[in-house]
Amino acid sequence: MSLLLAITILVCDVFAIVKIIKSSAEVGRKYLWVFLICLLPLAGFLLWLVKGPKD
Known part of the structure; x- marks a missing residue:
């Protein structure tokens, strides 16, 4: 269960970082x-x- 939570947080963080880098x-x-x-x-x-x- 904790591995699933860690992976979910990692995916969310990567998503946010990509959105930040692409932002204006x-x-x-x-x-x-x-x-x-x-x-x-x-x-x-x-x-x-x-x-x-x-947005």
């Missing part, structure tokens, strides 16, 4: 989001999901 945001903001997601995988993804995408 400033380079500094991109670095900050990627750093946050790498530092805090679950919390970083959830913060990005709430505060990040403007």
